[in-house]
Amino acid sequence: MINFNEVSKVYTRGARPALDEVTVAIERGDFVFLVGASGSGKSTFLKLVLREERPTSGRIHVAGRDLGRLASWRVPLLRREIGAVFQDFRLLPNKNVFQNVAFALQVIGKNRRYIDSSVPEILDLVGLGGKEKRLPHELSGGEQQRVAIARAFVNRPPILLCDEPTGNLDPGTSVGIMKLLDRINRTGTTVLMATHDDLIVDQMRKRVIELREGRVVRDQLQGVYGLEPA
Amino acid sequence: MRLRFIITEVFQGLRRNTTMAFSVIIVTLVSLAFVGAAALLQTQVGKLKDDWYDKVEVSIFLCPNVSVFAQCKAGPVTDAQQEEIIRVLETGALGDIVEQVYPESKEEAWENLLKRDPDGFFAQQLTADDMQPSLRVKLKDPEQFALVADAVGELDGVEHVFDQREVFDTLFQILNRATLLAAALAVVMLLAAMLLITTTIRLSALSRRRETTIMRMVGSSKTLIQLPFMLEGVIAATTGAVLSIIGLWLTVRYLVQDWLVTSNLNWVDYIDQGDVLAVAPWLILIALGLSAVSSLVTLGRYTSA
Numbered sequence: 001m002i003n004f005n006e007v008s009k010v011y012t013r014g015a016r017p018a019l020d021e022v023t024v025a026i027e028r029g030d031f032v033f034l035v036g037a038s039g040s041g042k043s044t045f046l047k048l049v050l051r052e053e054r055p056t057s058g059r060i061h062v063a064g065r066d067l068g069r070l071a072s073w074r075v076p077l078l079r080r081e082i083g084a085v086f087q088d089f090r091l092l093p094n095k096n097v098f099q100n101v102a103f104a105l106q107v108i109g110k111n112r113r114y115i116d117s118s119v120p121e122i123l124d125l126v127g128l129g130g131k132e133k134r135l136p137h138e139l140s141g142g143e144q145q146r147v148a149i150a151r152a153f154v155n156r157p158p159i160l161l162c163d164e165p166t167g168n169l170d171p172g173t174s175v176g177i178m179k180l181l182d183r184i185n186r187t188g189t190t191v192l193m194a195t196h197d198d199l200i201v202d203q204m205r206k207r208v209i210e211l212r213e214g215r216v217v218r219d220q221l222q223g224v225y226g227l228e229p230a
Numbered sequence: 231m232r233l234r235f236i237i238t239e240v241f242q243g244l245r246r247n248t249t250m251a252f253s254v255i256i257v258t259l260v261s262l263a264f265v266g267a268a269a270l271l272q273t274q275v276g277k278l279k280d281d282w283y284d285k286v287e288v289s290i291f292l293c294p295n296v297s298v299f300a301q302c303k304a305g306p307v308t309d310a311q312q313e314e315i316i317r318v319l320e321t322g323a324l325g326d327i328v329e330q331v332y333p334e335s336k337e338e339a340w341e342n343l344l345k346r347d348p349d350g351f352f353a354q355q356l357t358a359d360d361m362q363p364s365l366r367v368k369l370k371d372p373e374q375f376a377l378v379a380d381a382v383g384e385l386d387g388v389e390h391v392f393d394q395r396e397v398f399d400t401l402f403q404i405l406n407r408a409t410l411l412a413a414a415l416a417v418v419m420l421l422a423a424m425l426l427i428t429t430t431i432r433l434s435a436l437s438r439r440r441e442t443t444i445m446r447m448v449g450s451s452k453t454l455i456q457l458p459f460m461l462e463g464v465i466a467a468t469t470g471a472v473l474s475i476i477g478l479w480l481t482v483r484y485l486v487q488d489w490l491v492t493s494n495l496n497w498v499d500y501i502d503q504g505d506v507l508a509v510a511p512w513l514i515l516i517a518l519g520l521s522a523v524s525s526l527v528t529l530g531r532y533t534s535a
Contacts, residue, residue: 078449103444104444107445155448
C-alpha cells in the first residue's frame with residue numbers, strides 16, 4: 001500500500017537529511033506505529049506519503065501510484081485515497097459537526113444525497129450520533145478528534161494517516177480514540193500513525209517502525225515504544 | 231453541488247471582506263473611467279476629422295498686385311502662369327490626389343467678402359483690386375497636403391499655399407494631449423487596482439487558510455480551491471467596470487448630448503451613447519484581465535502546499 005524504496009529527503013543542501021535511504025513496505029490492512037523523537041523524520045515521512053513534499057532521491061509508491069511520476073493535477077486524486085488526522089484536529093470552528101464532515105465530501109464534488117446518507121453513518125461509527133448540530137467548541141477534545149477522524153474516513157479511503165492524534169488528549173480519552181482507529185483498521189483500512197505516546201504503542205502491540213535521525217533503526221511486528229530507554 | 235459551494239464561498243468571502251471589495255470596485259471604477267474617457271476622446275477626434283476634413287480645402291494664393299512675398303516680385307499672376315499651375319495640379323502625380331480645382335478670381339473673392347460681411351471694415355476700405363486670386367483645391371485625402379505644397383509652392387505666380395487643416399490642428403492637439411493625460415492616469419490607476427486586487431485576494435485566501443488546508447488534504451481539485459478567490463476579484467473588478475460604463479454613459483448623455491449638442495457649439499458631430507456602448511466591452515475585458523492576472527500572481531503562493 002505504501003512503499004518507500006531508498007528514499008532520502010534533504011531540505012537544505014549540506015544539512016543532515018531529514019530522511020536517509022529509508023526503505024519500508026506497508027501492506028494493505030496493516031496497522032503501523034511510526035515512532036521516534038522530534039526531528040527523527042516522522043513528519044517528513046507523512047508529508048512524502050501525501051506528496052506535500054517530494055523526495056530528493058528514491059521512489060515512493062502509494063495506493064498503486066508511483067509518486068515520482070504522478071502529474072501534479074492528479075495529486076488531489078491521490079489524496080482522496082488517504083484520510084489524514086492531526087494532533088490539532090483542524091476543524092472549522094464556524095461549522096457544526098455534520099457540516100465539518102460534509103465539507104470534506106462537498107469539496108470533492110459529492111452530491112447532497114450521498115452526503116446526507118454517508119455523514120450520519122460515519123458519525124454513528126465514531127460514536128457521535130446525536131451530536132450533529134454541535135459546534136466544535138461545544139465538544140470535548142476527544143469528541144473533536146472523533147469528528148476529525150469521521151471527516152478523514154467518511155470517503156472510505158484505503159489509507160488513514162494519523163499525525164500524533166492523541167497528542168492533545170488525556171490517556172483515558174486516547175484509549176477511546178485508539179479503539180476507534182483499531183475498529184477502522186479492522187475494516188481493511190491501512191493505518192499509519194506517527195506518535196510519541198509510549199503507553200499506547202505498548203498496549204496495542206502493533207507493528208512499530210522507529211526512525212532515528214532519518215534512518216529506520218527498527219521495524220518490528222507487535223513491537224513496543226522503545227526497546228532501550230530513550 | 232460544486233457550483234452552489236463556489237457561489238456560497240464567493241459571497242461569504244465578499245461579505246467578510248466588504249471594505250476591500252468596495253475599494254477594489256472604486257479603484258477599478260475610476261481607472262476604467264479614465265480608460266473609457268481616453269477612448270471616447272479619440273472617438274471624438276476621429277469624428278471631427280471625418281466631419282471637417284471633408285470640408286477643408288487647400289488654398290493656393292496667387293500673386294496679387296501688391297505682395298510682400300519675395301516670389302511675387304515679378305508682379306501679379308498672369309493667365310499663363312495660372313494655367314500652368316492648374317495643369318500641374320490636375321495631371322501627373324498630383325492628378326491622383328486632387329479631386330477638384332476651383333479658381334477664384336479677385337472679383338469672386340471680393341463678392342464673397344461682401345457676402346460674408348457687407349458692412350465690415352474690409353468691405354468699406356478695400357476694392358476688388360486689393361483682393362487676391364486663388365485656387366481652391368479639394369484633395370481626395372486631406373492628409374496629402376504636403377505633396378501639393380511641395381509641388382506648387384515654388385511655381386511662378388504662387389504666393390503661398392495654405393492648408394485649412396491648420397485651423398483645427400490646435401484643437402486636435404488639445405484633444406490628443408487630453409487623451410494622453412487620461413491614458414497616463416488610467417495606467418497609474420490600473421496599476422493601483424491590480425495591487426489592490428492582489429492584496430484583497432491574498433487577505434481573503436489567508437482568512438480562509440483553514441478551509442483551503444482541509445480542502446487540499448481531502449483531495450479537492452486546485453480549481454475548486456482557487457476559483458472562489460478568483461471570482462471574488464473578478465466580481466469586484468467587473469462591478470467597477472460596469473459602474474464606470476454607467477458613469478461614462480451618463481456623462482455623454484447629459485454633458486455631451488443634452489448640453490453641448492444644444493449649445494451654440496452644435497455644428498460639430500459629437501459622440502453619443504452608442505460610442506460608450508462600443509467602448510464598454512473593452513472596459514469589461516480589461517477588468518477581467520486585471521483580476522485574472524492578479525489572481526494568477528497571488529493564488530499560487532497562498533493556496534498551495
